[in-house]
Amino acid sequence: MNTTHTGRVAVVTGASTGIGEATARALRRDGWTVYAVARRAGRLEALARETGAIAAPCDVRSEDEVAALRDQVLEEQGRVDALLNISGGARGTDTVAEARTEDWQWMYDVNVLGTMRMTRAFLPALRENGEGTVLNLTSLAAHRAYEGGGGYNAAKYAERAMTEALRLEEAEHNVRVVEIAPGLVHTPEFSLRRLGGDEEAAAKVYAGVEKPLTAEDVARVCAFAVNLPHHVDLDTVTIKPVAQAAPHKLIRTA
Numbered sequence: 001m002n003t004t005h006t007g008r009v010a011v012v013t014g015a016s017t018g019i020g021e022a023t024a025r026a027l028r029r030d031g032w033t034v035y036a037v038a039r040r041a042g043r044l045e046a047l048a049r050e051t052g053a054i055a056a057p058c059d060v061r062s063e064d065e066v067a068a069l070r071d072q073v074l075e076e077q078g079r080v081d082a083l084l085n086i087s088g089g090a091r092g093t094d095t096v097a098e099a100r101t102e103d104w105q106w107m108y109d110v111n112v113l114g115t116m117r118m119t120r121a122f123l124p125a126l127r128e129n130g131e132g133t134v135l136n137l138t139s140l141a142a143h144r145a146y147e148g149g150g151g152y153n154a155a156k157y158a159e160r161a162m163t164e165a166l167r168l169e170e171a172e173h174n175v176r177v178v179e180i181a182p183g184l185v186h187t188p189e190f191s192l193r194r195l196g197g198d199e200e201a202a203a204k205v206y207a208g209v210e211k212p213l214t215a216e217d218v219a220r221v222c223a224f225a226v227n228l229p230h231h232v233d234l235d236t237v238t239i240k241p242v243a244q245a246a247p248h249k250l251i252r253t254a
Contacts, residue, residue: 009077010226011035011069013060013118014087015053016043018187019137022219023086024053030227035073038087060087060114070121080125082133082226085115088159090141090152092196104151111155116162127173131230134175135222136163140183140238144247167235176233178225183240184250186212208252213241 010027014020016038024036028051036044036053037060044055054076058069073080088111091103119134126132141149142156160179167177186209218239225234243251 007033008081009033009035009073009079010082010084011037011056011073011080011118011122012084012086013037013058013114014137015047016040019182019185019215019218019222020084020086021047022215023084023222025051026216026219026223027226028053030223032082033077035069037069060118061109063117066117066121070125073122074125079129080122080132081129082135083118083122083126084135084137084222084226085118086137086222087114088137088139088156090149092151093148094151095148096150099151104154107151107155108158112158112162115159119166123170123175126175127170130174132173132175133178133226133230134163134166134170135178135180135226136160137218137222138163138179138181140181140240140247142181143238146247167233174230176230178234179236180218180222180225180234181236181238182213182218183238183244183247184209184212185215185218187215209241209243209250210253211241211243213239 010032012020012024012034015024015036024034024047027034034053035056036047037056037058038044039057039059041055041057044057047053048055056069058065060066091106092100094100115136126134136159138160139156141153142160145153163177163179170177221237221239
């Protein structure tokens with residue numbers, strides 16, 4: 001294991017699957033102490049056994065659970081160097097005219113308020129650190145709207161706006177704020193959850209795309225961003241597979 005960052009502490013949300021899990025693994029390989037955060041304790045415990053990450057079950061929608069997580073990290077480590085808000089997700093592909101209020105509420109609560117709760121909880125410790133980092137995983141959907149994406153667009157645009165405001169507010173505290181915005185990423189659960197568990201519909205999202213991004217691709221960029229010397233801020237990084245020239249142009253082979 002690379003021990004360059006031994007002693008540094010990262011909190012990674014969404015760590016039970018996909019990009020969050022891959023990011024926790026990447027940071028452990030780089031020598032970080034990693035608190036792997038998600039709701040599914042069993043998956044976190046398996047990740048902990050395999051990588052040495054610390055399983056930290058927490059629902060980012062709960063004020064009390066987020067506060068307890070913060071207290072745990074600071075009691076056990078006495079510091080935090082990086083908060084990586086990876087958790088999030090989409091529900092549904094309805095048009096605005098047919099929007100389901102419950103889906104929009106869930107997306108806003110997880111993507112926006114969840115990120116806010118975690119950031120608000122850990123900011124005092126990140127400021128005290130002197131060289132703290134907040135990394136928010138948004139999406140290409142935070143930069144370009146598309147039909148059937150209104151709810152997810154709205155949530156991710158809001159998360160992006162919050163990230164930009166945070167960068168302005170925290171520069172004087174030397175807190176580095178990074179936004180990573182991926183395009184099409186083939187993960188086990190994102191489209192499946194969005195499409196209500198319809199495996200056939202989820203498979204069509206990636207059909208014919210020779211090389212979509214993987215969770216590991218995005219995790220590599222997230223880890224790179226927080227491993228850079230602290231005065232270097234990648235600010236906003238969009239990541240797309242070569243086949244996705246733009247949100248509206250995706251090359252599919254026959």
